[in-house]
Amino acid sequence: MDIHEYQAKERFRAAGIDVPPGEIATTPEEAETIAAGYGGTVVVKAQVHSGGRGKAGGVRLAKDAAEAKEHATAILGMDIKGLTVEKVLVTPAEDIDTEAYVGVLMDRKKQAATFMVSAEGGVDIEHVAHETPELIRKLTVDPRYGILPHQAFWLANFLYDDPKLIKQASKIIAQLYDAFVNSGASMAEINPLITTSAGEVKAIDAKMSIDDSELFRRPDVEAMRDTSSEPASEVKAREAGLSYVKLDGDVGCCVNGAGLAMATMDLVKYYGGEPANFLDIGGSSNPDKVVAALEIITSDPNVKAILFNIFGGITRCDDVARGIVEATNRIDIGPPIVIRLTGTNEELALEILSDAGFSAYTSMDAVVEKAVELAAGGA
Amino acid sequence: MSIFIDNDTKLVVQGITGRDGSFHTLQTMEYGTNVVAGVTPGKGGQTFEGPNGQTVPIFNAMDEAVAETGANTSVIFVPPAFAAGAVLEAADSGVALVVAITEGVPVLDMARAHVFARDKGVRVLGPNCPGLISPGKAKVGILPGQIVTEGPIGLVSRSGTLTYEAVFQLTGAGLGQTTCVGIGGDPLIGTNFIDCLEAFEADPDTKGVVMLGEIGGTDEQEAAAYVSDHMSKPVVGFIAGQTAPPGRRMGHAGAIISGSAGTAEEKMKAFEENGIAVAKRPADLVGLIQDALN
Structure with a gap:
């Protein structure tokens, strides 16, 4: 789960990191009031789960409250990579001397949190890593000890020459690791970490992604979820315990298991169609889940055919069959449904489906081919 | 031959009394795998009823289960909040292979558990995995x-x-x-x-x-x-x-x-x-x- 910059900043402040103040506005008038309160130059920043805010014009400097209002008017409601900006952060402008990058993320290969720092901040770090890897210093943290003082120093020493700056940055690096661990994060990033002409080191931007598997034990982090930044269908899917990602095609897919769900989408493409979604109904499915899945799929107006691909292992085919029948009784499903069921309780499932007037396939290729044909307008 | 599991596999099920644990223990036993023990804290001394009148003793902790039965492989069906702890306990108990089925285990917890298991020389499979099967010999998982x-x-x-x-x-x-x-x-x-x-x-x-x-x-x-x-x-x-x-x-x-x-x-x-x-x-x-x- 991604959280917004202002939320990540709250986590950073709680860990002791020097983050300049800032307040959230949802209207231009609020932005004006906040800016007037700070006096002087402020920055108005779009709060949206997307990179490239600056390039899209979502981050603007305002020399007074009137200009802050003007900028907020322009930014609120702006579309950045398909997401509508609902909130802006208004924060006093800092006097920036240098910009560095400090980030920590869960490294799959090292199987531990790994820091990346660079004196080249304020730019796309993936680009720096690719073009000039010598400008980046990396350190993998042993999860048994956390980041040790000399390790934080070693990272900070790569950023600055001035011992006073190194000392402040070492502290921030250790605090960032605390924020990362205490938030159950998979990534935490300060870009840029600035120095001011007064010799202070501050985090003026903040980015954080949370490991979804942590949320059950971190209600304070779960409360930061912004459902307005997700399609309504994905919110509904999560509440129903389904894993769903909306795509742009017209073949609705309902599959058990993530790997098979992806392979099914790929096969739709192989046969010349376009999948409308990724949907994993999960392991121990009950009929209610199938009903919810069908409601979600049919809420997408692009869907012209619905395809079930179920390989029963833990999932019992008869449960899915009952769900399909129940859903078609309960809601009006426009597009045609084609079904492939095999594995646990397959015979029982086929009986339930044929009694209800459905026919089912046993081959994955056959059912996908049929669904693509139906979506294309064939009979 | 096969890899990781075979006819010599002696399996202990962590979370044997849970909904998924009990269901899959039955399936595993029906396949012919030698399930020697179950572990559920607080249910030590009880017995798990397997197929065909077979029974499996339940222990409170992994060390007891391994000491009493000589289990060499464990499979974990405990909920996400406790799964990493179960991996740590298994890795410390003397089994050589730990198969973690549980989905949704916090990644930071697993980072620690993986280091611990590696230090002990214990192989972990998973988490969030279906396990493994050596046809005709043994099945561990789902x-x-x-x-x-x-x-x-x-x-x-x-x-x-x-x-x-x-x-x-x-x-x-x-x-x-x-x-x-x-x-x-x-x-x-x-x-x-x-x-x-x-x-x-x-x-x-x-x-x-x-x-x-x-x-x-x-x-x-x-x-x-x-x-x-x-x-x-x-x-x-x-x-x-x-x-x-x-x-x-x-x-x-x-x-x-x-x-x-x-x-x-x-x-x-x-x-x-x-x-x-x-x-x-x-x-x-x-x-x-x-x-x-x-």
Whole structure:
């Protein structure tokens, strides 16, 4: 789960990191009031789960409250990579001397949190890593000890020459690791970490992604979820315990298991169609889940055919069959449904489906081919 | 032969009294696996009723279970909040292999558990995996026993049901398996493709390997390099997620394209460059492995 910059900043402040103040506005008038309160130059920043805010014009400097209002008017409601900006952060402008990058993320290969720092901040770090890897210093943290003082120093020493700056940055690096661990994060990033002409080191931007598997034990982090930044269908899917990602095609897919769900989408493409979604109904499915899945799929107006691909292992085919029948009784499903069921309780499932007037396939290729044909307008 | 589990496997089930644990223990016993113990804190002294009048003693803790029964393998069905703790306890108990089925275990917890298990020399499979099965010998986890059959193919996969699909097609074509291993869909897993490839290469009964990957991370790319450098046996592969959009988690916590890294395209390219024939769809795996074996 991604959280917004202002939320990540709250986590950073709680860990002791020097983050300049800032307040959230949802209207231009609020932005004006906040800016007037700070006096002087402020920055108005779009709060949206997307990179490239600056390039899209979502981050603007305002020399007074009137200009802050003007900028907020322009930014609120702006579309950045398909997401509508609902909130802006208004924060006093800092006097920036240098910009560095400090980030920590869960490294799959090292199987531990790994820091990346660079004196080249304020730019796309993936680009720096690719073009000039010598400008980046990396350190993998042993999860048994956390980041040790000399390790934080070693990272900070790569950023600055001035011992006073190194000392402040070492502290921030250790605090960032605390924020990362205490938030159950998979990534935490300060870009840029600035120095001011007064010799202070501050985090003026903040980015954080949370490991979804942590949320059950971190209600304070779960409360930061912004459902307005997700399609309504994905919110509904999560509440129903389904894993769903909306795509742009017209073949609705309902599959058990993530790997098979992806392979099914790929096969739709192989046969010349376009999948409308990724949907994993999960392991121990009950009929209610199938009903919810069908409601979600049919809420997408692009869907012209619905395809079930179920390989029963833990999932019992008869449960899915009952769900399909129940859903078609309960809601009006426009597009045609084609079904492939095999594995646990397959015979029982086929009986339930044929009694209800459905026919089912046993081959994955056959059912996908049929669904693509139906979506294309064939009979 | 087979890899990781065989007729000598003596299994202890952590979370044997839970809904999933009890259901799969029954299935595992019906398959003929030697289940010697169960562990559920607070239920020590009770007995689990298996099929055909068999019973399994339940213990409060892993050390007791291992001391009393000589268990050498554990399988974990405990809820996410306690799963990493169960891995730590198992790794400290004397078993050689710990199979963690649980999905949704916090990754930071697993980072610590993996280091601990590695230090103890204990192999962890998973978490968020379907386990493994050596047809005719033993099954540990949730892979359905009815779709596998004994034969010369080793299968390793990051997925559950996609594994079933591939096994179903192999078995249907008369190609049985030595061992089918699901390594799990999480970002941090204890046993990776290379570990399995190495074991299949060393197993005299395995004549060829089917490798099922998916988007996210670089495990497949490293495995491909390993195949070309170290394997004499043919390997064929499939990558799921060719149509997955970047930046979105596709069900599995680890199935996400980050920036431009971890795409199906780059993985398929790595396979091809290293002599691994790539199936465009699961149905093509059978023909590819048959060709490779001949």
